[in-house]
Amino acid sequence: MSYSRRHSKQQGSALIVAIFVIVVMAAMAAAMLRVAGSAQDITTREVLSTRAWFTAHSANEDMMRxxxxxxxxxxxxxxxxxxxxxxxxxxxxxxxxxxxxxxRAATTCQSTSTGSVNTYLLVSSASCGSAPHTVSRIQELWAKELDNE
Structure with a gap:
């Protein structure tokens, strides 16, 4: 009789353990999805940042040309x-x-003259992407006109 009494007291505990395991696994899966989404967002921003940097660089090079x-x-x-x-x-x-x-990029130029030497400040600002992943970069470039004498 003691065997059946002990067996009847243990009924239902496996169900509680199973529910606990399912809840913990679901929480871990949700956290993994959030981390994966965050990594994808970071990679997108890195690629757009590089593109914006090279776009600003190209705009400055065109102005130098x-x-x-x-x-x-x-x-x-x-x-x-x-x-x-x-x-x-x-x-x-x-x-x-x-x-x-x-x-897209926009370039501006400012000149300064010191005697017979002209100095130029080129500033290019570039932006790439669309909302919510718009990234902007700004590059400054100083150029000096040499005397041809």
Whole structure:
């Protein structure tokens, strides 16, 4: 008789343990999904950050190409070109090449003259992505016009 009495007291405890295990496993699964989503968000932002950085860099390079052409035959002096891209007006770029497709940049130029030497400050700001993953980067570049004498 003692065997059946002990057996009847233990009924139902396995159900409580099973429910506890299911709840703990569900909580762990939810935490894993949250971590995976967070990692994907971080990777997306890293890729967009790199694209925005290179877009700003490309915009500065294009402005340098306009200021100091390789052939040395600019239609206007660099100071005049820079004034057309003053911070009040600037130049807007929209890129289509693979890798920076959908990125936008704006470049401004300020010139400073010290004697016969002109110094240029180029500032490019670029943004890539769309909400909620929009990333912006700003690059400054200083250029100095050398005397050709």
């Amino acid at each position: 306009q200021l100091f052409p390789l052939a040395g035959t600019a239609s206007d002096p660099a100071v005049d070109i820079c004034q057309r891209h003053h911070p009040d007006t600037g130049t807007a770029y929209t890129f289509a090449p693979a890798g920076i497709n959908g990125c």
